[in-house]
Amino acid sequence: MTKVLITGGAGFIGSTVASALIDQGITPVILDDLSKGRREFVRDRIFYQGDIADQALLDRVFAEHPDIYAVLHCAAKIVVPESVSRPLHYYRENVAKTVDLLESLQRNGCERVVFSSSASIYAPTADARADETSPVAAESPYARTKQMMEQVLQDWTVAAPVRVIVLRYFNPIGADPQLRTGLQDPNPSHALGKLIEAHTEGTPFTITGVDWATRDGSGIRDYIHVWDLARAHVAALTRFDAVVEPAADDRYRVINVGTGQGTTVRELVTAFEAAVGESLDVREAGQRPGDVIGCYASGDLAGELLGWSAQKSLVDGVRDALAWREKWTAQLAG
Structure with a gap:
């Protein structure tokens, strides 16, 4: 090949x-x-x-x-x-x-x-x-x-x-760990993107949907x-x-x-706050059109067929996403 x-x-x-x-x-x-x-x-x-x-x-x-x-x-x-x-x-x-x-x-x-x-x-x-x-x-x-x-x-x-x-x-x-590429949108609509936006701009973070049938009511993702x-x-x-x-x-x-680990939005907020060392202003709102409760993977087949498993942690993803946003916004501004 x-x-x-x-x-x-x-x-x-x-x-x-x-x-x-x-x-x-x-x-x-x-x-x-x-x-x-x-x-x-x-x-x-x-x-x-x-x-x-x-x-x-x-x-x-x-x-x-x-x-x-x-x-x-x-x-x-x-x-x-x-x-x-x-x-x-x-x-x-x-x-x-x-x-x-x-x-x-x-x-x-x-x-x-x-x-x-x-x-x-x-x-x-x-x-x-x-x-x-x-x-x-x-x-x-x-x-x-x-x-x-x-x-x-x-x-x-x-x-x-x-x-x-x-x-x-x-x-x-996250992003390429060498920061060659990453999210091309500095303000993406997904949960981590909104958390980074709230952290960098000092705005509230809104959890959309708090009555899902999960352990804490927020949606779950892998x-x-x-x-x-x-x-x-x-x-x-x-x-x-x-x-x-x-x-x-x-x-x-x-x-x-996927990683095979389910993380709720509230748990993502907690991990993000731990990564950046500060608390966010967290608010709650109803579900958006098209939102779903979410799911997490069984990764057994990927391991069997591809010899693959996830190696990086949630905190790694948060840190690389933050590092990429800092680099990317500087490039866009320059």
């Missing part, structure tokens, strides 16, 4: 995976429309600016890089409240355009795909724990786009000589360091043919990528 095409490779996840691949001597070829990704994140990397639905562009990418071994599809719109207010936009960007991408991959003979999915597709369970066999019941347009694409990909592997590994992400936090997530991608790519054998009857495999 010499090259991997990463769609959305100028974004948070894609750029971090690109760094992890480079560290392993594998060259990322990046395709991103820069609607959310950052040009700074692809500096000194092979980069094509454009849309995943641009079939002529995909043909050019494969013509210029015939040694592409696999495609990692990270490009997607991901903001849950926005997906509620703009569902057609999300279905077009995340589903319709991905179908166009898959046609390009098939036409160019690309037989290996790793798909960035989401644990948000899981139906709530009594203990909030989810393994790969847990029922799915996506509750927002964003999550439904991921659930739909999983079905599309599974059907595709039945009809065509292609193989797919689906990685269902839990809740990425916060995985983005570098551990990137390592899981490298493992999926380097072990691809062992995980989904070329001659296998079933050429589609789903793997959870």
Whole structure:
């Protein structure tokens, strides 16, 4: 394996995976429309600016890089409240355009795909724990786009000589420990982003939803360091043919990528306060449109198939996220 095409490779996840691949001597070829990704994140990397639905562009990418071994599809719109207010936009960007991408991959003979999915597709369970066999019941347009694409990909592997590994992400936090890349948005909408914003700007932090059926009423998540997530991608790519054998009857495999530890929002606040050494002004509010109780991973299959487990702690994630925000806001200001 010499090259991997990463769609959305100028974004948070894609750029971090690109760094992890480079560290392993594998060259990322990046395709991103820069609607959310950052040009700074692809500096000194092979980069094509454009849309995943641009079939002529995909043909050019494969013509210029015939040694592409696999495609990692990270490009997607991901903001849950926005997906509620703009569902057609999300279905077009995340589903319709991905179908166009898959046609390009098939036409160019690309037989290996790793798909960035989401644990948000899981139906709530009594203990909030989810393994790969847990029922799915996506509750927002964003999550439904991921659930739909999983079905599309599974059907595709039945009809065509292609193989797919689906990685269902839990809740990425932190940044590349070397601070090469991180969250491109200095004020993200997820819980840790809002905690960092509250800490740096002296504003209140609001827990949205305090009547969930969890141990303290707040939502529960599995916060995985983005570098551990990137390592899981490298493992999926380097072990691809062992995980989904070329001659296998079933050429589609789903793997959870999480720590296996559930953390409530209130517990995240406590960990954050411990990391920064001060208390925050914490307030409570009702649930937002599209919010879910959350879940945490059973990571047994990732260990078995990928030889992977999470290595970094929640505090590591908080500290790296803080370090990245300080560096990134300074760069934006300069």
